Amino acid sequence: MVEKRLGALPVAAEFLRRLDVAGIVDGLCPGGASAHLTHGQVIEAMVANRLTSPAPLVRVGDWARTWAVEEVFGIEPDLLNDDRLARALDAIAPKLEQIAGTVGARAIAEFGFDVSRFHWDITSMSVYGAYPEEDQDEQYPVIKYGHPKDRRVDLKQVQAGLAVSADGGIPVHTRVFGGGAAEVSQVVGAMKDLRVMAGEQKFLMVADSKLVSYSNIAALLQADVPFIAPVPAAQVKDEVYAALDLEQAAVVDWVPDRDAGKDPDRREVYRVLEDVHTLAGPRKRDPVLTVRRILVHSTGNAAGQQAARAKRLAKAAEEMDKLARAAGGRHYKTSDKVAARAGVIAAKRRVASCLRWHVEQDESGSPSLSWHFDQEVLDAEAQVDGWYALITPLTAEQAAPQDVLIQYKGQGAVERRYHDFKSPRCSCSTITASPP
Known part of the structure; x- marks a missing residue:
């Protein structure tokens, strides 16, 4: 008798299939295929691991053996060793923003999200350790001191920006920033990314007070992107x-x-x-x-x-x-x-x-x-x-004063997604099968 945990693996697998995460990763990061797994397959397994067992990213093979990973994803647990995971992560690192944006666009098309309004916000994650700047690659976000949300100014940090749809608070775009990046200077970049994702459709961008600077407002007005x-x-x-x-x-x-x-x-x-x-x-x-x-x-x-x-x-x-x-x-x-x-x-x-x-x-x-x-x-x-x-900049015909307030109040959706992001939870059911 073999007993394995099933939990949300079938749900995660179905969403990953519909989002074509493996296909997108393999398309943007070719050359990683081996006789056993592609980078896309490894990344899908890691996503499922994060969703079902959010422990430190070690011994993923042990997780795969106790969970029904082979049955659901067709991946042998022994193939998910630390070296293989590291190679996949190294491969996607230079293309991470493209991958996230492409998956977000795929989600919009596949599930028909209403993208007429996005809510954008940035959070910080404090880390313990020295993290000398000279040991970090400047091509990627640098862990350093900044202005942390948790007020732990004694700790270095990394920051993440997230955009969610007003329709269900679905995360559709994310970016990672260095610990010292000014929050106010990230608004225009997020706006440009969301324009690409939304395509021809116009959208409303809702954010916190860091959006309000002369340069940000001027850029949004010039791009004809309304905001609150x-x-x-x-x-x-x-x-x-x-x-x-x-x-x-x-x-x-x-x-x-x-x-x-x-x-x-x-x-x-x-x-x-x-x-x-x-x-x-x-x-x-x-x-x-x-x-x-x-x-x-x-x-x-x-x-x-x-x-x-x-x-x-x-x-x-x-x-x-x-x-x-x-x-x-x-x-x-x-x-x-x-x-x-x-x-x-x-x-x-x-x-x-x-x-x-x-x-x-x-x-x-x-x-x-x-x-x-x-x-x-x-x-x-x-x-x-x-x-x-x-x-x-919305006119009175586009939104009455009370409508402006109600649309802004949807900003709580992005805060709830950050709560999910920082405090993941899972439920663990099991399946029981007899060996052939």
């Missing part, structure tokens, strides 16, 4: 939001999936207004770019910002009261030391805009501290809670 992206906070002053009348904003007829089961009065509510956004170029002769700006208010965002501010204020108040009691004591004998500590508290708790304090000295030179929060500043900050802005 949030404006970086620094580009919209608080005074703009403070001047808005929430009562004049239109309520968006849309409910987030997470609120679908809640009572209507507990659901997050979105409201929108509209004006224009301008971007000036780095040179005086650069033309000023003008696009639509959708001003969005979210009750969920507002509640979150208010709660975060209250927490910061409470922490700051606790520490300032403690400092006031300690002023003139062993650790804070001078006014300078008291003032220095108050400045540290203001910066650490991010309340410098509203925290006011005064240090006095009595006749003996002993300092005392009084402090309060500036209520006018707090009221002004509360006025802008919940507001953010989206920009797009």
Whole structure:
């Protein structure tokens, strides 16, 4: 009696066949055929391995022996040794982007994905180890320090960009970048790749705030590729939001999936207004770019910002009261030391805009501290809670303000695919067969 795991191997094999992964790899990387396996067959087996048993890429032959790889893919487990895998990986490395793009285009044609809207984002993956740059091939993405999403600035990283369809969040395009690559500079390359993949069909590109730079916007407008992206906070002053009348904003007829089961009065509510956004170029002769700006208010965002501010204020108040009691004591004998500590508290708790304090000295030179929060500043900050802005070149006829918001909200699809990418899961059923 021979027992092997089957799991999702038949599903993976069917999708790999319909995507013609082996054929695409062998077409772009010829010359790798041996008496036993082509590069394409090896890559298909490795894809199945990643999908069903995402452990470190060693002992793939052992995996193939315990799983029904021979029965499903017709590959003898002993052929999937480390040397054969390495030769296949070396062969596809120079053609990786072409392979990914061709497979993505094949997926669009084979499964009929709606490619009228793509969602693009970049993530980072921190790595442990030295990874000296002089030991790495500069023709490929270099592992180095950058600005990691997980804030592990002590670790080097590599980055990956992913585009998914709005229709089901299907990954259709990916690119790998070095750890030090600036995210803002990768948007135009992604746009060009997606244009090739989409063919004659026009598409909408949705991305995060890294899309919003003068050079990116100019390139997208010149290429006639519409987009939606949030404006970086620094580009919209608080005074703009403070001047808005929430009562004049239109309520968006849309409910987030997470609120679908809640009572209507507990659901997050979105409201929108509209004006224009301008971007000036780095040179005086650069033309000023003008696009639509959708001003969005979210009750969920507002509640979150208010709660975060209250927490910061409470922490700051606790520490300032403690400092006031300690002023003139062993650790804070001078006014300078008291003032220095108050400045540290203001910066650490991010309340410098509203925290006011005064240090006095009595006749003996002993300092005392009084402090309060500036209520006018707090009221002004509360006025802008919940507001953010989206920009797009889409006309009002092409998309009403609420439609722009709803299409942008699909950006969560690419984030979910990154979650799948970084935290793969599998289910392992088994098959039992008797030897002949």
